[in-house]
Amino acid sequence: MAFNLLNAETADILAIGGTLIMGTEQKRGALVIIGGAEDREGELLVLREFIRTAGGVKARIAVMTAATGYPREVGDEYTDIFERLGAESVEVIHTEHRDDSEREDSLRIVKEATGIFFTGGDQMRIVNFIKGTSLDKVIHNRYEEGAVIGGTSAGAAMMPDQMILGGTSVANPSVDAVSIGPGMGFLPGILVDQHFAQRGRLGRLLAALVLEPAVLGLGIDEDTAIIINGDEFEVVGRGAVTVVDETTSTHNNLEGLLKDEPIALCGVQLHILPHGYRFNLKTHLPRFVEKGKG
Amino acid sequence: MAFNLLNAETADILAIGGTLIMGTEQKRGALVIIGGAEDREGELLVLREFIRTAGGVKARIAVMTAATGYPREVGDEYTDIFERLGAESVEVIHTEHRDDSEREDSLRIVKEATGIFFTGGDQMRIVNFIKGTSLDKVIHNRYEEGAVIGGTSAGAAMMPDQMILGGTSVANPSVDAVSIGPGMGFLPGILVDQHFAQRGRLGRLLAALVLEPAVLGLGIDEDTAIIINGDEFEVVGRGAVTVVDETTSTHNNLEGLLKDEPIALCGVQLHILPHGYRFNLKTHLPRFVEKGKG
Numbered sequence: 001m002a003f004n005l006l007n008a009e010t011a012d013i014l015a016i017g018g019t020l021i022m023g024t025e026q027k028r029g030a031l032v033i034i035g036g037a038e039d040r041e042g043e044l045l046v047l048r049e050f051i052r053t054a055g056g057v058k059a060r061i062a063v064m065t066a067a068t069g070y071p072r073e074v075g076d077e078y079t080d081i082f083e084r085l086g087a088e089s090v091e092v093i094h095t096e097h098r099d100d101s102e103r104e105d106s107l108r109i110v111k112e113a114t115g116i117f118f119t120g121g122d123q124m125r126i127v128n129f130i131k132g133t134s135l136d137k138v139i140h141n142r143y144e145e146g147a148v149i150g151g152t153s154a155g156a157a158m159m160p161d162q163m164i165l166g167g168t169s170v171a172n173p174s175v176d177a178v179s180i181g182p183g184m185g186f187l188p189g190i191l192v193d194q195h196f197a198q199r200g201r202l203g204r205l206l207a208a209l210v211l212e213p214a215v216l217g218l219g220i221d222e223d224t225a226i227i228i229n230g231d232e233f234e235v236v237g238r239g240a241v242t243v244v245d246e247t248t249s250t251h252n253n254l255e256g257l258l259k260d261e262p263i264a265l266c267g268v269q270l271h272i273l274p275h276g277y278r279f280n281l282k283t284h285l286p287r288f289v290e291k292g293k294g
Numbered sequence: 295m296a297f298n299l300l301n302a303e304t305a306d307i308l309a310i311g312g313t314l315i316m317g318t319e320q321k322r323g324a325l326v327i328i329g330g331a332e333d334r335e336g337e338l339l340v341l342r343e344f345i346r347t348a349g350g351v352k353a354r355i356a357v358m359t360a361a362t363g364y365p366r367e368v369g370d371e372y373t374d375i376f377e378r379l380g381a382e383s384v385e386v387i388h389t390e391h392r393d394d395s396e397r398e399d400s401l402r403i404v405k406e407a408t409g410i411f412f413t414g415g416d417q418m419r420i421v422n423f424i425k426g427t428s429l430d431k432v433i434h435n436r437y438e439e440g441a442v443i444g445g446t447s448a449g450a451a452m453m454p455d456q457m458i459l460g461g462t463s464v465a466n467p468s469v470d471a472v473s474i475g476p477g478m479g480f481l482p483g484i485l486v487d488q489h490f491a492q493r494g495r496l497g498r499l500l501a502a503l504v505l506e507p508a509v510l511g512l513g514i515d516e517d518t519a520i521i522i523n524g525d526e527f528e529v530v531g532r533g534a535v536t537v538v539d540e541t542t543s544t545h546n547n548l549e550g551l552l553k554d555e556p557i558a559l560c561g562v563q564l565h566i567l568p569h570g571y572r573f574n575l576k577t578h579l580p581r582f583v584e585k586g587k588g
Contacts, residue, residue: 170464172491172515172534173566197466200494206566221466240466240556244564251580253568262534262568266580270538270564272467272500274547274556286545286560 029147031186031228035194035220035239036120036153040081046225046237051085053227054115054148059087062113066095066129067121067154074119082117093135101133110138115148118155124165124181126158131184140185149186156194156220160187162212170200173207173263180208187228190281191217196242198222209246210254210263216281217244224275231282234289235273245269245284323441325480325522329488329514329533330414330447334375340519340531345379347521348409348442353381356407360389360423361415361448368413376411387429395427404432409442412449418459418475420452425478434479443480450488450514454481456506464494467501467557474502481522484575485511490536492516503540504548504557510575511538518569525576528583529567539563539578 030053038046051059063078065071075092082090091109095101110116116139118126130136143149149159157163163183171177191212193205196219205217220226221239235241250267257263271286273279279286324347332340345353357372359365369386376384385403389395404410410433412420424430437443443453451457457477465471485506487499490513499511514520515533529535544561551557565580567573573580 170492170494172536172568197494197497198464200464200491200496202494202496203491238556240558242466248563251582253582262532263566264534264568264571264582265564265566268564269542270559270562272557272559274466274558277558288545288547288558 027146029143029145029149031159032148032150032225033156033159033192033218033220033228034150034152034225035156035196035222035237037195037198037222038152038225038237039223040077044081044085046223047081048085049225049227049236050115050117050148050150051082051087054087054150057086057088059115060089060113061087061091061115061117062109063090063092064095064116064118064126064130064155065092066118066126067123067158068119068125069121071096074121078117078119087115095129095135098129098133101130101135106135107138110135110142113142113147115150116142118149118151118158120153120155123154123157123163123183126154126184127163127182131182136184143186153194156192158184159192160190160214161185162191162214164191164193164204164208167204167207169204171203173203173210173265174261175207175211175257175259175263178204178207178211180212189214189216193217193219194222196221197239202242205242205244206265206268207263209244209268210252210265215246216284217246218242219244228281232278232280234278235275237275240272240274241277241279243271243273243279243286245271247284321440323437323439323443325453326442326444326519327450327453327481327486327512327514327522328444328446328519329450329490329516329531331489331492331516332446332519332531333517334371338375338379340517341375342379343519343521343530344409344411344442344444345376345381348381348444351380351382353409354407355381355384355409355411356403357384357386358389358410358412358420358424358449359386360412360420361417361452362413362419363415365390368415372411372413381409389423389429392423392427395424395429400429401432404429404436407436407441409444410436412443412445412452414447414449417448417451417457417477420448420478421457421476425476430478437480447488450486452478453486454484454508455479456485456508458485458487458498458502461498461501463498465497467497467504467559468555469501469505469551469553469557472498472501472505474506483508483510487511487513488516490515491533496536499536499538500559500562501557503538503562504546504559509540510578511540512536513538522575526572526574528572529569531569534566534568535571535573537565537567537573537580539565541578
């Protein structure tokens with residue numbers, strides 16, 4: 001049986017494992033990966049957890065608007081929300097050209113941030129404007145030092161080494177159902193898709209898994225997030241996270257497959273994990289932590 | 295390794311295993327279950343296999359229009375197609391009330407049929423107009439005697455003991471994502487959903503599997519069919535069949551779950567099987583039969 005029911009005390013200790021851990025060892029930050037369309041007006045369940053993970057009322061947030069074509073509006077909206085949740089500071093970094101990613105003021109904001117949040121839009125813009133620049137370097141440095149990286153929709157898709165650029169929703173898996181390109185490299189060996197159940201994207205996630213060396217596919221629903229801390233993530237929000245584990249796969253037909261032919265894929269393991277469930281990225285085992293107990 | 299590559303001879307012997315088998319033992323007929331929107335103008339790949347399975351140029355087909363609100367038009371269309379494919383006879387049975395299912399002429403047509411084909415429409419109409427009537431009894435008798443039962447869309451959904459009546463597509467699994475009722479009982483222990491990839495129905499199939507005692511869910515794409523012969527089915531057509539095997543499941547949260555809460559489901563096995571793949575309903579193992587070999 002893969003499940004351990006921990007009591008609230010143990011769960012709380014795990015929950016503060018991220019950036020706040022005491023000890024001599026420097027610890028990489030958490031990742032908060034949101035499937036898009038997160039609530040921005042009601043209880044803010046998902047964005048609340050991003051700010052909490054990034055330091056709560058001591059959080060210093062940098063909002064990265066690279067993905068969106070409406071950087072001012074989107075930047076203002078997240079600034080309002082994060083200030084409403086009590087973040088100590090919120091600064092917006094607009095990058096509409098690669099040159100913007102060399103600006104000293106932007107680098108300084110990131111160097112002081114405890115949380116770096118990527119908005120939605122087009123994930124290609126994030127990679128085109130930021131990947132390989134000085135801004136990219138300081139973001140990764142801050143992540144290694146313990147800052148939390150958050151992102152929604154395009155800001156979620158860009159997290160892995162290889163990211164899903166686009167493709168057909170509600171289709172069976174085929175090579176031309178999905179296009180893939182280099183991502184921002186926060187999450188090796190994993191593929192992320194967003195708006196997952198809402199847009200029926202299982203087919204394209206499976207196709208991407210067969211095509212890429214990644215062994216784990218994470219389909220994140222709208223208004224739902226995973227918070228990755230160390231080897232484990234927790235699901236937060238109204239939807240669910242679909243985990244596709246390709247390591248158990250017994251067969252695929254990739255060899256000799258042409259572009260418009262349907263992919264065959266046998267024996268992958270599937271987990272549907274709603275709020276409160278956790279998944280270990282090393283052991284590939286899910287578990288449920290009962291809250292408010294003990 | 296779950297795969298055996300058989301040569302064409304072995305495959306051919308299996309392929310004629312259905313209604314044409316020689317021997318002393320009476321054999322139940324095949325089921326041809328089509329995911330809807332099958333080609334009716336081009337190569338007729340899927341309908342062609344239905345007629346082939348039902349006896350080829352010796353096939354005597356009964357077309358059941360119970361599901362559709364346009365019984366004449368739909369009946370005429372399938373009659374044209376099945377005659378074009380060379381069926382020996384095609385007769386249409388309209389049942390627009392339960393009384394129609396007691397008509398002697400309809401019973402006689404079914405008693406002489408080698409293939410009984412259910413059109414698309416609303417699966418509730420099939421159950422309401424036919425289940426428990428004399429027509430139901432003779433259809434099941436003919437099936438036990440070796441006649442092939444075929445159906446597309448609603449005619450596919452009605453095959454199991456418990457059928458999916460409707461529900462939300464492209465949503466994560468929840469109790470209110472799916473409604474279920476008694477089906478026509480040709481396929482115990484299995485749930486069938488159709489238009490599967492095209493309408494993003496994984497969520498509702500998973501929800502149905504958690505709610506019902508069925509252990510295997512089959513999601514059949516449009517213009518795609520499974521042909522069940524004995525313990526094995528073969529996939530035919532342009533799309534794929536998604537097999538969800540719940541027997542490997544390690545956990546679900548059904549106990550105490552309320553209607554609008556997301557379902558958790560861990561450790562189910564998933565197979566995506568395109569044209570030419572087979573799946574054993576007893577062992578739950580897929581395999582690929584290479585054609586035109588040996």
